[in-house]
Amino acid sequence: MSVAALIVAAGRGSRAGEGIPKQYRDLDGQPVLTRTLTRFLSHPEIDQVLVVIHPDDRDFYEASVAAFAPLSPALLPCVYGGDTRQDSVRNGLEALAASAPDIVLVHDAARPFACPELIERAIQAAERWDAAVPGTAVTDTIKMIGSQSEVVSTPDRANLRAVQTPQAFQFALLLDAHRKAAAAGLHTFTDDGALAEWAGLPVHVFEGESSNIKLTHPADFLEARRRLEGTTMTYITRLGTGFDVHAFGDGDHVWLGGVKVSHDRGVIAHSDGDVILHALTDAILGALADGDIGTHFPPSEPQWRGASSDRFLAHAVGLVRERGGIVDHLDTTLLCEKPRLGPHREAMRQRIAEIAGLRVDQVSLKATTTEKLGFTGRSEGIAAQAAATIRLPEVNP
Known part of the structure; x- marks a missing residue:
């Protein structure tokens, strides 16, 4: 089965603090996006990789992929994103429709630590279930709260999972779900698994990785650098x-x-x-x-x-x-x-x-x-x- 990876890199990353968008920031000598792309371009089962970027970030993108071209024919020309993450993913899916891969993995550019085993599990999950997302067990007790910050309920954490990317789908099914959501005037899904659920697709959870962190806040970059340097947080x-x-x-x-x-x-x-x-x-x-x-x-x-x-x-x-x-x-x-x-x-x-x-x-x-x-x-x-x-x-x- 043919497999494409869709890397979402069109966000602004405002929570990461002032500066350029987080996916282009330096992480121990390389842009974050470069590290993320390396994980997918080097995987033997990934046939195509397409990146969705913000129109203002073309120069940052070109600098991030300079190390690959022209040695990576799997890296397709980038496409521009939309006003929301959902719009950006749909733009990427529409661009992939010309080649129509069997499976698509949707991944956040700000997750540079997706290991080969996780990518492999994602592909297998899409083959088995059509729609699947990686998840890790929740270790903290979770509280549902009301409008006055009062506790409404305490879900059983044994049934909770923290969802990550890459999320894995049969390509045709996800593209159809995105088109339906757009036609219904819905544009604010921040998670493709949730959009697939809305479209009526059964979504399964496969084992994620605790090391597959998303770089969101300045502290995440500090921890990522320490990990790459082999040091521990003090x-x-x-x-x-x-x-x-x-x-x-x-x-x-x-x-x-x-x-x-x-x-x-x-x-x-x-x-x-x-x-x-x-x-x-x-x-x-x-x-x-x-x-x-x-x-x-x-x-x-x-x-x-x-x-x-x-x-x-x-x-x-x-x-x-x-x-x-x-x-x-x-x-x-x-x-x-x-x-x-x-x-x-x-x-x-x-x-x-x-x-x-x-x-x-x-x-x-x-x-x-x-x-x-x-x-x-x-x-x-x-x-x-x-x-x-x-x-x-x-x-x-």
Whole structure:
């Protein structure tokens, strides 16, 4: 059976940080796309390889394939993608229709570590099932959440798989499914397996590879380079502190630790005035040496008026993870005479853990009065101080 590989390289890769699209970035001396193409052009069962690119990336593409041409007749002329990944894949399939391979493997250009055995399993899966995707077992517990971040259900992870590429299909079936989706006005499928499911095709899962990572964030590139260099990831520990204060004003509640607490006063604040979440946000930003909450969410901008502070904390935690880091522990002390923390402590710990994606035992929450001293002692306002311990990948100069 004839086999074609369709490499999707038309994306912008904005989550990988500033710079050229991630598929053309240097990875230990070679563009990512070059490394990905090498995996497929060197496989004995791949007859054709076609790359779908963005119209603005022609020069990057030509530089990435210079090492192959003219020695790789299997590498077909590239085609331009569309507005969405689905449109790009369909453009590639339409270009392959002239030769009409029996099997097509659709693969992300930003997955440069697809091993020969994985490619072989993909081809065999398409021969056996017509439509199949590689998947790896899920090791974390997965939560389905609602509009208020509440847990709706906990699926049995034994039945869950994290799906990768290359995804494998009988060519005619996938092309027909794409044409039907386009005719129905659907253009936002980000996964060809999901599109095939929509078209009524039974999709099976074959064994993926944990090493078949997709380069999405800057930390992924760091890990990929370490893998190619044969080194292991090492981390440095950082500690950051934060402090926040708000004066009391009119109102009947305050937000603390992401929990609405009844009180005879409110707080005067641009956002919801959650001193605990604000202090934690600044503590994490401090550990990152990345400014403060006002830098990222300027109070002069109307969009943050009345904003829920869980967005601030989630943003700070996201910055840690984008850099390949780990949040180890969050610790906060609330300073006020009232309201009392005790009745709400566990609910706040749970909420902070949910926002930050941590276990509850990684969140500490304490409270103290100031013995009637100062503005908190006079019940004029409320304050919180926080500490955050994180780990970041160690980068050698």
